[in-house]
Amino acid sequence: xxxxxxxxxKNKFTILILISALALGALSAIxxxxxxxxxxxxxxxxxxxxDDLVSEIDNEQILDSLYFETxxxxxxxxxxxxxxxxxxxxxxTQRTMAKADSLNSSYMSYYxxxxxSLQLEYTIKYHKNLESVLIFDGNTFDxxxxxxxxxxIKLFGEEFDEKEAVSLSSSRWYGERDYITTVNDSVVTESxxxxxxxxxxxxxxxxxxxxxxxMSGLLIGSILLFLFVIALLYYSIKNLITQKKxxxxxxxxxxxxxxxxxxxxxxxxxxxxxxxxxAIKSSPSAFDTTLGIVERQNNRLQKxxxxxxxxxxxxxxxxxxxxxxxxxxFFSELIADFKLxxxxxxxxxxxxxxxxxxxxxxxxxxxxxxxxxxxxxAIKYGKDHTEITIYTAVKHGNYIIHISDNGIGISPKDxxxxxxxxxxxxxxxxxxxxxxxxxxxxxxxxxxAHKGTITTESxxxxxxxxxxxxxx
Numbered sequence: 160x161x162x163x164x165x166x167x168x169k170n171k172f173t174i175l176i177l178i179s180a181l182a183l184g185a186l187s188a189i190x191x192x193x194x195x196x197x198x199x200x201x202x203x204x205x206x207x208x209x210d211d212l213v214s215e216i217d218n219e220q221i222l223d224s225l226y227f228e229t230x231x232x233x234x235x236x237x238x239x240x241x242x243x244x245x246x247x248x249x250x251x252t253q254r255t256m257a258k259a260d261s262l263n264s265s266y267m268s269y270y271x272x273x274x275x276s277l278q279l280e281y282t283i284k285y286h287k288n289l290e291s292v293l294i295f296d297g298n299t300f301d302x303x304x305x306x307x308x309x310x311x312i313k314l315f316g317e318e319f320d321e322k323e324a325v326s327l328s329s330s331r332w333y334g335e336r337d338y339i340t341t342v343n344d345s346v347v348t349e350s351x352x353x354x355x356x357x358x359x360x361x362x363x364x365x366x367x368x369x370x371x372x373x374m375s376g377l378l379i380g381s382i383l384l385f386l387f388v389i390a391l392l393y394y395s396i397k398n399l400i401t402q403k404k405x406x407x408x409x410x411x412x413x414x415x416x417x418x419x420x421x422x423x424x425x426x427x428x429x430x431x432x433x434x435x436x437x438a439i440k441s442s443p444s445a446f447d448t449t450l451g452i453v454e455r456q457n458n459r460l461q462k463x464x465x466x467x468x469x470x471x472x473x474x475x476x477x478x479x480x481x482x483x484x485x486x487x488x489f490f491s492e493l494i495a496d497f498k499l500x501x502x503x504x505x506x507x508x509x510x511x512x513x514x515x516x517x518x519x520x521x522x523x524x525x526x527x528x529x530x531x532x533x534x535x536x537a538i539k540y541g542k543d544h545t546e547i548t549i550y551t552a553v554k555h556g557n558y559i560i561h562i563s564d565n566g567i568g569i570s571p572k573d574x575x576x577x578x579x580x581x582x583x584x585x586x587x588x589x590x591x592x593x594x595x596x597x598x599x600x601x602x603x604x605x606x607x608a609h610k611g612t613i614t615t616e617s618x619x620x621x622x623x624x625x626x627x628x629x630x631x
Contacts, residue, residue, distance in 0.1 A: 172403065179392055186388060194374075194381055201370050210327045213285065213359055216273045217330075225266050226315070227332065231355070233258045238294060238303060238353065239338035252304055259289075259314045266315045281369050284362040286316025290329065293354045311360075319362055327359040419463050422531065423456040426500040430456070452496060459524060477608040479522040486517045486558070490549060493527060497534050506538070509548040517551075517558060517631070521609060529605040530562070532598035533625050537564035540623075553631060560627040569617040577615060578603040 216222065237251045246254075274283060289312045292304040306312040311321065337350045363369075371378065430452045439445045490512045498508065537547050541564055550561040569577060580600045606613045610630055617623035 172399075175399070176396065179396065183388065183392060187385065190381055190385060194377065197374055197377055198370065201374050202366075205366065205370050205373070206325060206327075209283070209325075209361065209363065210359075212277070213283075213327055213361065216270060217287075217359070219269070219273060221269050222266060222273075225262050225269075230255075230258055230262055230314075231332075231334070234292070234355070235334070235336045235353065238292075238351070239336070241303070242294075242296070242338055242349070242351065243340050248303055255292075255304065256312070256314075263315050267317065270316075281366060282364045284317050284319050284364070286319070286360055287314045288312060288358050288360055289314040290356040290358055291354075292356075294351045295354075296349070296351045314357060316360075321360055324360045324362050325366075327361060329356060329358040331356045416463065419528070420460065422500050422535075423459045423463070426456045426496060427453060427460075429499055429502075452499065455492070455496065459527070477525060477604060479525060479608055481520050481522050484519050484521060484523060486519050486551060487512050487514075488516075489519065489523070490551075493530060494549070497531060501535075501538055503538055503545060505544045507544075507546045509546070511548060511550040513551040513553060513558075517553060519558060519629070519631075521629070522605075525605045526609065529602040529627075530560075532602045533562050536598065537562070537566060537623075540564075541566040556631055558629045558631050560629075561624055562627075563622060563624040565622045568619040568621050569615060569623050570619055574615050574617060578613070 217226075234255050237246065237254050240246045241248065241251050270285065288306060289304060290306055291302065294301045294303060304312065332355055334353050335350055336353055337348050339346060340349050341347070430449050433439050433449045434446070434453075439449055490510060494508050494510055498506065534547060538545055544565075546565045548561070548563045550563070552559050552561075578599050603613055606627055606629075612628045614626050615623060616626065
């Protein structure tokens with residue numbers, strides 16, 4: 160899978176994620192809009208319910224008698240005195256409010272008794288405001304009392320701050336009243352029309368909880384639906400990512416094996432050409448050495464084909480065929496084969512393998528593959544003049560291998576994920592050796608299968624050291 164195809168797939172995947180996120184956002188907005196509308200309707204229905212309830216209580220005979228007959232008749236008498244000039248508007252107001260205060264205790268006692276009898280699931284605080292008192296004597300209108308939103312006149316009910324209060328519907332009542340007055344030394348009966356306007360104000364202490372409880376079914380259903388959509392979207396995207404990774408694994412594995420086949424094939428090609436050389440033919444030792452290279456690379460090819468068939472991608476799945484190997488001989492052959500296969504014009508490998516010889520119990524094929532991947536990375540991310548040092552030692556029962564290079568180094572961020580499958584450093588001086596981010600992953604799996612560990616030490620522009628520890 161080339162870089163352009165991979166980038167195209169990433170762009171499509173990003174677009175798909177964005178579209179899914181936008182769709183989820185749109186669905187959430189629509190759902191929030193519907194829930195909010197339901198909340199507004201439920202609130203309105205609840206307030207209408209309370210309004211009807213308060214109106215019903217207001218119409219109770221006892222309360223109606225206190226309000227209309229007792230207080231209303233007293234107000235009419237004060238207005239008659241006002242029309243006769245006995246008192247002014249201010250005194251009308253004072254007397255009217257004093258009468259309301261004297262009746263309020265009885266009024267609220269009956270009112271609360273009616274409320275208690277209903278056994279409501281919420282608590283109501285109530286008062287009735289007097290908005291205005293208008294009279295019309297056939298010629299002119301006269302405003303006896305009037306209140307404003309900043310200074311309301313409480314007629315009956317409890318005292319509370321109206322900032323949190325709910326205004327119910329206003330009510331008006333009209334009446335025609337007669338009064339006796341003197342006109343030109345004659346006693347006559349006059350009349351006037353009176354309009355009294357009031358408004359009920361209430362505070363429902365826990366109305367939001369009541370409204371939310373009444374729409375709990377919708378809220379729970381909406382939350383469950385939202386969670387289901389998120390889970391479905393997550394599951395779909397996760398499956399898509401999984402399928403994408405599976406496709407990449409198949410493609411990259413085939414490409415990686417193709418890359419692995421090129422190295423022994425190139426070595427075989429060079430060795431085969433060397434066997435035709437008359438100088439090699441005339442030298443039995445050189446001929447045997449070249450023939451040994453051919454045999455080793457032929458075995459490597461066979462085992463690579465076996466790896467394709469078994470598709471061993473993890474440490475648990477790698478089947479090791481361990482044998483005892485002399486470390487000096489093993490590394491000498493590894494270095495010789497690597498130099499022959501790379502044909503790097505300016506490559507120096509320093510062999511500092513432990514002396515005396517150590518017997519290692521390893522799988523020759525897999526361990527060779529692991530070390531070759533490290534050496535190839537040294538070339539791939541090396542400088543024009545590449546120097547590689549292979550140093551080994553035995554410490555605390557472990558056989559330690561240091562493979563150092565003078566390349567461009569690895570950043571601390573990349574060091575944390577350098578052994579992840581398909582990960583590749585994003586920049587660097589890449590030479591002829593290609594890679595798909597599987598080499599170091601395979602190396603890590605092979606070392607792990609040998610019960611060993613592999614770590615890195617690196618500084619940018621100062622080179623990298625891979626440290627392998629194997630139990631002896």
